[in-house]
Amino acid sequence: MSSIFWTRTSNIEPEIGGSAVKHYIIRGGVEGKKRLELLGRAMWPTTSRALEWAGLSRGMTCLDLGCGGGDVTYELARLVGPEGRVIGVDYDEVKVDLARKGASERGVRNAEFRTLDVLTWDEASRYDFIYCRFLLTHLKDPLDALRRILRALRPGGVALVEDIDFTGSVNHPPSAAMDTYVRLYRAAAARRGCDADIGPKLYVMLRDAGFPSVEFEIVQPAFASGECKQLAAITLVNIADTVLAEGLASREDLDDAIEEFGRYTDDDRTIISAPRVFQVKGRRA
Numbered sequence: 001m002s003s004i005f006w007t008r009t010s011n012i013e014p015e016i017g018g019s020a021v022k023h024y025i026i027r028g029g030v031e032g033k034k035r036l037e038l039l040g041r042a043m044w045p046t047t048s049r050a051l052e053w054a055g056l057s058r059g060m061t062c063l064d065l066g067c068g069g070g071d072v073t074y075e076l077a078r079l080v081g082p083e084g085r086v087i088g089v090d091y092d093e094v095k096v097d098l099a100r101k102g103a104s105e106r107g108v109r110n111a112e113f114r115t116l117d118v119l120t121w122d123e124a125s126r127y128d129f130i131y132c133r134f135l136l137t138h139l140k141d142p143l144d145a146l147r148r149i150l151r152a153l154r155p156g157g158v159a160l161v162e163d164i165d166f167t168g169s170v171n172h173p174p175s176a177a178m179d180t181y182v183r184l185y186r187a188a189a190a191r192r193g194c195d196a197d198i199g200p201k202l203y204v205m206l207r208d209a210g211f212p213s214v215e216f217e218i219v220q221p222a223f224a225s226g227e228c229k230q231l232a233a234i235t236l237v238n239i240a241d242t243v244l245a246e247g248l249a250s251r252e253d254l255d256d257a258i259e260e261f262g263r264y265t266d267d268d269r270t271i272i273s274a275p276r277v278f279q280v281k282g283r284r285a
Contacts, residue, residue: 033094130158
């Protein structure tokens, strides 16, 4: 596998807990941030269009909920301009510290980063725009989080949520390694009480949370070449801790699946998509 993110699971020790959100299934810290940077590049063409569709504009006060390493936060700060303000929050202190450093290096002065656990977060009527991507899928009670988002919006404020439908992953030609990846990811999420297929449910969930106006779009980035094609195989590596800790595969079988998926990914005659992504916007009355 050509990616710089490759590491054998023989160098990975299974871990349970150790974070503010113990059911998060993807590796955090520095390695997790590298994956998020690649994810950000893969998703930015569709995310940027969604931000425009949702009405993000200059001068807004924004929250990037579950900001990871800050890749979208920096873009939000650019789009709202110096008269606007963006706060990026995440439970992973390592990623938050790296996001702060990145903001300083980029000269981003209208964004700040805070360590925060969404499970205990509670603000009222503070933001014009709240964005979260691939966060609700990792929460045991996403409806509660959506209610918190609604409370934190000012009247007329907008929330934009992007989240996955893992069953919608696409590849060709058929691959046992891809099938293993999808199966292990969905099983790991289920073991931690999370939902890898939350995307189609979001429209009704936002309605149930109290948003009076809800709209959605569906997008699905797919790749035949380039660094973004590596994203699925890298994600398999980054869920190895959880897969091993939950007993979903042996270390040997997981190593074999990762190596096979790496070969499949590097084949220039294969195509691999991200999971199907639902982009849902809700407006507070």
